[in-house]
Amino acid sequence: MTEPSNMSVAPSKEADKPDRRAVVRSSLECGAVQAAIQAARLILQEQPSLMNFRFLRQLVDGLKPDENDLKPYKVALVSTFSIEFIHDSLIAFGFINGLRIDIYQPGFGLINQEMLDPKSGLYAFAPDVTILAIEGEDWLPEIYTDFMDAETSDGRLGMVVARFRRQIDSLVRAFRSTSTTPLLVHNLALPRVRRAGMADLRLPNSQAKLVADLNRVLGEVLAEIVGVHIVDYAALVNHFGAQHWYDARMRLYAKAPIANGMLGNLSQEYMKYFRALEGLTKKCLVVDLDNTLWGGVVGEDGVDGIQLGPNYPGSAFVEFQRLILDLYRRGVILAVASKNNPADVDAVFLNHPFMMIRKEHFAEMEIHWNPKSDSLKRIAKRLNIGLDHMVFVDDNPAECEQVRRELPMVTVIHLPGQPELYVETLCAEGLFDTLALSDEDRRRGQLYQQRAQAETMLSASSNIEDYYRDLAMTLSIAPIDQASLARAAQLTQKTNQFNLTTIRYSEAELAGRMADPGWLAITVGVRDRFGDNGIVGVMMARAAEDRLDIDTFLLSCRVIGRTVESAMLAFLCDAAQERGLNKLCGRVVPTGKNVPVRDLFAKHGFSKQSEDESGTTSWELDLACSPVRRPSWFRTSG
Amino acid sequence: MSKNVEQTIRELMSIILNIDAARIDESTSMDNTPGWDSVNQINIILALEEEFSISFEVSEFEMMVSFFDIVEVVGAKI
Numbered sequence: 001m002t003e004p005s006n007m008s009v010a011p012s013k014e015a016d017k018p019d020r021r022a023v024v025r026s027s028l029e030c031g032a033v034q035a036a037i038q039a040a041r042l043i044l045q046e047q048p049s050l051m052n053f054r055f056l057r058q059l060v061d062g063l064k065p066d067e068n069d070l071k072p073y074k075v076a077l078v079s080t081f082s083i084e085f086i087h088d089s090l091i092a093f094g095f096i097n098g099l100r101i102d103i104y105q106p107g108f109g110l111i112n113q114e115m116l117d118p119k120s121g122l123y124a125f126a127p128d129v130t131i132l133a134i135e136g137e138d139w140l141p142e143i144y145t146d147f148m149d150a151e152t153s154d155g156r157l158g159m160v161v162a163r164f165r166r167q168i169d170s171l172v173r174a175f176r177s178t179s180t181t182p183l184l185v186h187n188l189a190l191p192r193v194r195r196a197g198m199a200d201l202r203l204p205n206s207q208a209k210l211v212a213d214l215n216r217v218l219g220e221v222l223a224e225i226v227g228v229h230i231v232d233y234a235a236l237v238n239h240f241g242a243q244h245w246y247d248a249r250m251r252l253y254a255k256a257p258i259a260n261g262m263l264g265n266l267s268q269e270y271m272k273y274f275r276a277l278e279g280l281t282k283k284c285l286v287v288d289l290d291n292t293l294w295g296g297v298v299g300e301d302g303v304d305g306i307q308l309g310p311n312y313p314g315s316a317f318v319e320f321q322r323l324i325l326d327l328y329r330r331g332v333i334l335a336v337a338s339k340n341n342p343a344d345v346d347a348v349f350l351n352h353p354f355m356m357i358r359k360e361h362f363a364e365m366e367i368h369w370n371p372k373s374d375s376l377k378r379i380a381k382r383l384n385i386g387l388d389h390m391v392f393v394d395d396n397p398a399e400c401e402q403v404r405r406e407l408p409m410v411t412v413i414h415l416p417g418q419p420e421l422y423v424e425t426l427c428a429e430g431l432f433d434t435l436a437l438s439d440e441d442r443r444r445g446q447l448y449q450q451r452a453q454a455e456t457m458l459s460a461s462s463n464i465e466d467y468y469r470d471l472a473m474t475l476s477i478a479p480i481d482q483a484s485l486a487r488a489a490q491l492t493q494k495t496n497q498f499n500l501t502t503i504r505y506s507e508a509e510l511a512g513r514m515a516d517p518g519w520l521a522i523t524v525g526v527r528d529r530f531g532d533n534g535i536v537g538v539m540m541a542r543a544a545e546d547r548l549d550i551d552t553f554l555l556s557c558r559v560i561g562r563t564v565e566s567a568m569l570a571f572l573c574d575a576a577q578e579r580g581l582n583k584l585c586g587r588v589v590p591t592g593k594n595v596p597v598r599d600l601f602a603k604h605g606f607s608k609q610s611e612d613e614s615g616t617t618s619w620e621l622d623l624a625c626s627p628v629r630r631p632s633w634f635r636t637s638g
Numbered sequence: 639m640s641k642n643v644e645q646t647i648r649e650l651m652s653i654i655l656n657i658d659a660a661r662i663d664e665s666t667s668m669d670n671t672p673g674w675d676s677v678n679q680i681n682i683i684l685a686l687e688e689e690f691s692i693s694f695e696v697s698e699f700e701m702m703v704s705f706f707d708i709v710e711v712v713g714a715k716i
Contacts, residue, residue, distance in 0.1 A: 049685075049688050049689075050681065050684055050685045050688055051650060051653060051654075051685050051688070051689065054653055054654055054681070054685070055653060058653070058656060084677055085677070085680065085681065085684070088681075249695075249696050249699075250680075252696070253696050253699060254680055256680070260684040260687070260688065261688075
């Protein structure tokens with residue numbers, strides 16, 4: 001690989017491991033928060049130790065309160081056991097995810113008091129997220145430690161399961177009636193010890209079966225309440241192994257059963273949820289090709305010489321491709337940034353019998369010899385997504401370093417030397433994990449292909465109105481309902497660019513808006529000649545005196561530049577007039593990312609009423625004089 | 639006991655207790671050090687285990703209540 005001359009391809013040992021703590025500290029001192037986060041990420045990857053957690057926590061604690069590159073995030077930990085030893089790692093991992101975490105934790109075992117009493121410390125803290133951390137043996141001793149005693153008494157175990165259903169139901173309902181914020185609930189891990197030994201398998205009510213029953217009950221109860229999510233604690237303990245997960249000394253001496261070496265893993269699990277809830281989930285995976293999707297260098301080894309197929313090391317690359325294809329099916333946008341000759345790469349995609357990923361799975365391909373940071377910038381621009389939503393994967397440390405230095409907001413994953421570790425490396429943090437898979441997620445890859453086709457058509461159209469007409473767009477504008485609730489909440493959480501106010505809504509909060517007759521809560525779907533884009537917009541507005549006030553107005557970046565926003569404003573004008581209102585009003589709250597939406601009101605004839613010191617502007621449209629009209633190229637349905 | 643080990647322990651305690659390493663001497667103990675509560679005592683013990691790749695018994699947890707005691711217990715293990 002050729003590199004710019006100022007970069008060493010094989011860094012010396014010292015350059016490889018600079019004093020990262022010093023880098024974090026000095027970056028923060030000069031306000032380079034993204035660079036500090038990059039360095040802190042490397043610290044936690046290389047050595048996720050208690051000392052490093054504490055070091056980062058103290059840095060975060062020492063930040064100025066107005067440090068606005070980090071998002072303040074209040075986490076309540078309600079647990080059946082002593083969970084305070086997790087604080088440092090939670091704050092440290094929060095930092096590398098752009099969150100400034102503030103923790104509230106009542107003493108362990110105070111679940112009922114904290115969740116049932118609306119005046120409790122929990123609700124006074126007003127958490128952004130609450131975690132209900134449960135160890136089965138604390139809550140359900142009959143099924144864990146006292147199993148042999150309970151097992152002999154007829155019907156007692158069944159009653160324990162029924163009691164658990166009632167308890168969890170009343171706790172979660174009490175929480176939901178007091179707070180609309182998200183709640184994460186641990187499911188139950190298997191007992192550390194099978195009390196009946198191997199005979200457990202033969203018991204009609206074995207411990208294993210009872211725990212499965214309890215987890216099923218938990219799932220049933222929580223499915224009925226919006227904004228409550230299960231943390232798969234059982235899978236986590238299983239993944240690392242109970243032998244490693246628990247520490248008997250700490251359990252018996254300090255009521256803190258989780259081994260210190262595992263606390264970071266639990267924090268990382270929570271981070272997946274925090275990212276998903278806060279719109280920080282990564283959206284796009286940019287991969288290198290040589291020694292990433294296949295072994296070897298196609299430009300030197302040729303299509304027949306690269307390693308990809310049933311035998312090691314080719315088998316490891318097949319496995320890695322399968323994972324990437326799964327991410328594509330889950331709605332992650334794929335792109336390539338490779339230093340190669342395009343013809344060599346085309347030959348692999350066309351002719352290699354074991355290529356699982358096809359060219360059409362990639363929304364963008366940057367194949368040339370220019371710096372990869374340029375490739376990433378171009379990909380982000382063309383896909384209309386932020387660089388901070390991109391993950392870049394490469395086996396070459398120099399390429400990784402170049403991207404880290406030029407684009408500190410990109411998450412860079414350096415693949416290890418052994419390809420059999422690629423899958424684990426990419427999966428480790430769950431960077432792409434979402435709370436649920438929507439239809440839009442499943443179809444996203446296809447949607448990006450449609451988008452590319454539409455763009456080809458745009459370049460072929462003689463004028464822009466012909467292009468709009470040729471797109472044959474049909475809008476479906478409808479009130480948010482149970483079926484669209486999850487997608488609507490997801491859009492409020494994830495949309496950054498075409499978003500007037502960037503107000504994030506949880507599902508529970510949206511459900512409240514739906515039920516409130518004073519509010520309009522609307523989804524917008526767009527279909528065009530290339531297919532159905534699904535729900536791409538959300539509007540919320542409320543009548544006040546003689547005006548309709550817009551609270552939320554957002555549009556997915558996929559359909560920006562097609563005048564959908566004009567049709568949406570026209571809908572709101574009609575809705576206001578139907579209610580006998582005279583004005584349509586709204587605010588533009590500027591963020592670092594919502595530049596594309598700033599001139600929305602000005603472009604549609606609204607007049608500016610005021611501007612405050614933070615740059616927020618208020619706008620008004622007199623509906624009697626100049627309502628917005630739906631562009632003639634739209635058809636409507638639904 | 640090498641000076642090096644003692645210095646490592648001192649630095650580790652200074653980070654966890656958020657006090658100047660130079661202020662930690664043989665007389666520094668749970669009784670006379672604000673911030674050295676039962677939670678931080680365990681944080682110190684767990685961090686020492688990680689730092690020196692050693693493991694303490696619970697009976698040793700309760701002995702490690704001053705800088706002097708900690709140096710003694712760790713010194714016996716490495």
